[in-house]
Amino acid sequence: MFLRIVLLCLTVTLVGCSRSAVHQQEAFVFGTRVEVLVWGDDAERAQQAMGAVLREFDRLHKAFHAWKPSELTALNRMLAAGQRAQVSAELATMLNDAKALAATGDQLFNPALGKLVALWGFHDDQFSPRRPDPAALQALVSSAPNMADVHLDADGVASDNPDVQFDLGGYAKGYALDRAAAILRAEGVDNALINIGGNVMALGRKGDHPWQVGIQHPRAPQPIAVLALYDGEAIGTSGDYQRYFELDGRRFSHLIDPRSGQPASGTQAVTVLVSPQAGAGVLSDVASKPVFLAGDAWREMAHRYGVEMALRVDGDGRIAVTRALRARMKPFGGIEIDQVVD
Template sequence: MNNAWRSHCPALPSSPVSLSPRSLLTTSLRWFAPFLALSLAGCGQPPLYQQTGFVFGTKVDIAIWGLPEPLAARHAAAVLAELDRLHARLHPWQPSPLTQLNAALAKNEAGNADTELIGIIDEARDYARRSDQLFNPAIGGLIGLWGFHGDQYPARLPDPDQRAALVAAQPTLEDLTIVGGTVSSRNPAVQLDFGGFAKGWALDRSASYLRRHRVYNALINIGGNVLALGRKGEESWKVGLQHPRQPRAMAVIALRDGEAIGTSGDYQRYFEVGGKRYSHLLDPRTGEPARSLQSATVIAPPSREAGAISDTATKPIFIGGREHAIDYAARFGIGDVLLVANDGSVFVSASMQPRLQWLVNPPHLYRLR
């Protein structure tokens, strides 16, 4: 599954690699391309090792700097194997422990959950509370109704009565009761789908593995959710921020040790009906795709939950819109925020603005307040 990029004295590109998600796969999610632009003066310098795979329905890239190739390859392969395991356990529509639990909840029965799955539920419940339930992993039924439980999703609108019924049921993680190794729900409409933070959560697990094994300089990219460890030689790790309407990067951002960056956008998983775009980012209050922005990007400061926070926080920011962005970001300890409005205008927080190296100048640039 994994194809390693190797070279004894590699010739690296002199500009950022920026690929549109749809140029990879229609199911690809957030994508930042690592900036592989550091020239190597000679073969005696520490190597950049990269290994890629496909997990969580998207491209995964692991770059490790400064280790001998066999050692870097072994650690990258271990991370990819763990991501495969997590993907199989958390899959929301193919057979998995999560679908088994959802089947029990739908029948108003208690389902089994191990310590790992219970830990995910508890962490997600905390994030959902911070977001006023705009990040809501209990609306898997609604996501499936819109056709986003599949590798391909048809261009059709859901039945309005079914959608209204699911919205009226108001499923949340607060409906769950956990006793020992069992999970029950007082609301049969609860269907768990952790796609809103699973990649970020997996980033944190990957970073933890690398730190434990003394891999201190690496970049982990799970479909555009990116976490940086250390540096790439004398330079910081750099990522290209995908333009939401063009197949290229709009800006480059340097990440500090332990930071994670995540984006939610309407260009990642969507279909069109009657010339109107319908993305997978659903507003639980209406049961419809949120439409106030093209994309929302945040950088989470270093912590053991940086990956999960960078993934999760973009949901209430994207759904809640520009007026509430700073408030929701602050609830997650985030100061660096960038929004792309529907007209292409960009709004950035005061701390984010100096970090941006623009490749495509936005039509209008505003301070986010």
């Protein structure tokens, strides 16, 4: 679903990544491959901590699934019926946070857009290439469900708009990164790398060096660039090349522009790197969506979220990068950067 980050110490394209003290566990959760790497000599502690992280990922996946039975789907049913719903303290906190983050980006980050995502067929493990019914699509665009329609208080969650249907796919992976970091630190692990389908967070270092990751090119089987990731930093990515279908010579991705109701065009991929801070995982996951949807205004949108390190591949494959990120990365395999911006 997201622009995949290549964890370079797991590929054969680079050398020098010692495996002697890297412990790894992986699983398939959130509809993608996830992996946890721990650097250290205590193998038993590493395995215990990684197992705890993967169990937490499984819990979050089941609790907040967008279309299989979950707390989230139960909430959506009640909102569709015009009812106020009580939710767990955890979900209430997530929705409050998501509402504030949506307002920052003029609702381009819009987890209330689940009906539109489903209409395009992306609420299915095996989606098929088809356009939605034009009348149903226009009705949802006109209804314009967004997080401003959502009200949260001590009495629960309510909506002014019966078309509000939550899909936390653009938030939950970042939330899971933050939860993983907290679990690892509580288990006494200070050096680790967490990868959830391209959403990545680093803890500490890999031995004497920072963790090295590569940003995958959206149209080529190689990274765009290699960069070092330091303690507490998180990468969030959005791309049109993982969860998509092709029809009549066009690519339709799951990244839907709420203004038009259409899968976004004009951008192939966006990567943002968020500095260490509380909620860095969530911010990295969320910010990549409005930056992707903003098109040529991507840099201004990144500024809104306080993101100084970002990269965009436009619809024609031209690569633009902020000056701050360009200073951190090494282009890979002859890939050229077309534009550096402040």
